[in-house]
Amino acid sequence: MIERGSAAAERGIDNPGGRDQHRAMTSNRIRLVLGALALSTALATAGCTKEPAAEAAAEAEAEAATGTEAAAPAAAAVAASEPAAEGGDVYGTGVGDDSETVSIADLSANPEAYAGKSVRVEGTVTDVCPKRGCWFDMAGSEPGQKMRFKVRDGEMVFPVDAKGKYAVAEGVVALQPLSLEQTREYLAYQAREYGADVDPESVTEPMTIVRLDGKGAVIRDAE
Structure with a gap:
């Protein structure tokens, strides 16, 4: 006893x-x-870091390709001292005038031309990471177009209620070509974790992940 x-x-x-x-x-x-x-x-x-090999490889490649430019300092989680002219909630370093402004349509059509470059894009927020708030998607001008703005867990935290608002984002364009097997694994992960409406086995061609490795953003109410 x-x-x-x-x-x-x-x-x-x-x-x-x-x-x-x-x-x-x-x-x-x-x-x-x-x-x-x-x-x-x-x-x-664990949050969003628990991802399949395809996603982990994509992040590692993007970080290696962009070097220190993609890595925001520890203070990046704090709002910039001078908000951008657009107003709204500021994340990371906010957005400045140094980066080239590119439309999501142009970036999607010719991503290789911008690989490794710091650009500024904008659009309506269509989705936000539901786990750690470490990414959000912006819609382009054409149906189905979108661009993901991604940061390391904890650097910036985007609220889920940002969905439907308007974002201006600045970051480094990162590309990661995937094999067909990696493509299916990546899409299966998106379907499983985020409810993406896609059948991975129906995909017959490999894809290239295109995203912005985030430096700063401003999110405001849509006009």
């Missing part, structure tokens, strides 16, 4: 062996609690 509470403690006072046993049991309980806390912390921080 396992003794608990003050009764066991009192018996431990009169019995040195019991006192040692009580201390050992207490130490084991503490280790179990700390272990559980560590596990729950790891699960809570």
Whole structure:
């Protein structure tokens, strides 16, 4: 029988062996609690980093290609001191006038021309990462066109209620060609995690992921 509470403690006072046993049991309980806390912390921080090989490879390639330009400083999570002229909520470094302004349509039609370059795009927010708020999609002028603005987990956090608002975003264009197998794996992940309406097995050609590795953004109410 396992003794608990003050009764066991009192018996431990009169019995040195019991006192040692009580201390050992207490130490084991503490280790179990700390272990559980560590596990729950790891699960809570997994978020969008738990992605298939295709997505992980795409992120690694994009980071390597863009170097320090794609990596926002630790202070990027803080709003810029001077909001952009568009007004609204500022994320990261906001947006400036140094980057070339490109339409989502032009960027989608000829992404190779902008690979590795810092550009500024804008459009209506059509979707936001529901887990960590680490990305949002902007719609282009043509049906089905969109551009994803992606940051590392925790650098900027975009609220889910940004969906339907208007975004002006600045980032580095990153391209990652995928094999057909990687394409199907990536689309299966999108369908499983985000409810994308796609049948991965019906895809017969490999795709290239095109996105903006985020530097800053301004999100405001749609006009």
